[in-house]
Amino acid sequence: MARAPGWSVRFRLTLSYAGFLLVAGVLLLSATWVFLNRVNHVGLILMPGYRYAVLRAFAPTAAVVLTFLLVFGLAGGWLLAGHMLAPLTRITDATRTAADGSLSHRIRLPGPNDEFRELADAFDTMLARLEAHVAGQQRFAANASHELRTPLAISKALLDVARADPDHDTGEILGRLHAVNTRAIELTEALLLISRADQRSFTREPVDLSLLAEEATETLLPLAEKHRVTLETGGEITPASGSAALLLQLTTNLVHNAIVHNLPGRGTVWVRTGVRPGAAVLTVENTGEQVAPELAATLTEPFQRGTERTHADHAGVGLGLAIVKTIAQAHDGTLTLTPRPAGGLRITVELPAPQA
Incomplete structure (x- = not known):
């Protein structure tokens, strides 16, 4: 399904980290300003208009601090998001490899038993079961083709004998053809039964x-x-x-x-x-x-x-x-x-x- 392009999760996490750090810095500087503006410290000689002087001195420093927090938040957030999402990248690569038909690849994610590790282990288990299922289906298809080919080949040989030798005992050939055909029907019905059961298309x-x-x-x-x-x-x-x-x-x-x-x-x-x-x-x-x-x-x-x-x-x-x-x-x-x-x-x- 076609979807419109959007921002990556790493970029959105980076903006979230930087925005949270910037908001925390604004709150901290605001609290500092309120403290300087409303509290009279012991031993501090206050001159007329000191609040405006403090504001003029405090504002440039606050702007520098907020700019630093923004840059630091973006850079640090980008690195931190990349580190946190690295396991997800490995899982995505493994998914694409499996989608291309290679089911033998495993993530084998190292590290502590966190949410990403549980997801990777579950994906590895699914790949192992899927690989075994596909291998079993391939063996089943090959064996079924071989088993179905055998009665057909026998029937062809019997018919060739009857055509080459019109005086051959017809009853014997018909009897053998009947036995071979019965076996082929039983095999086909067994294959259909396995397919029906495997699809769970039945009422409990x-x-x-x-x-x-x-x-x-x-x-x-x-x-x-x-x-x-x-x-x-x-x-x-x-x-x-x-x-x-x-x-x-x-x-x-x-x-x-x-x-x-x-x-x-x-x-x-x-x-x-x-x-x-x-x-x-x-x-x-x-x-x-x-x-x-x-x-x-x-x-x-x-x-x-x-x-x-x-x-x-x-x-x-x-x-x-x-x-x-x-x-x-x-x-x-x-x-x-x-x-x-x-x-x-x-x-x-x-x-x-x-x-x-």
């Missing part, structure tokens, strides 16, 4: 996490039976606030992830809900192979899969826990992944308790 309403946990486990019971995994659900009424559809998706993803990344034929999944001070808690825990802490820390990144724990028929699109993390953050919650000593994972989602 009262939700009971215990009911969502029961619904998710009932829906995925056939899958658990197929993998011969035991589902155990427990907990108390757990009120929360948010989108029932998104929180159901979060719970379903966690239970699905716990089923397919488990010990086939002898695994167990525990789904529990509960209330802590100020938080509604959902915990999904599963048996499985040992998970290294460094691997667990990356599983919520988009398209990161624990390939050594994934069954080939349920590899997924690599967005299950990424969706869970996005939905949890959209509800101002936290997601914690903890490897179990005996193998498998314990995943805990904490959401803010609804306001009374």
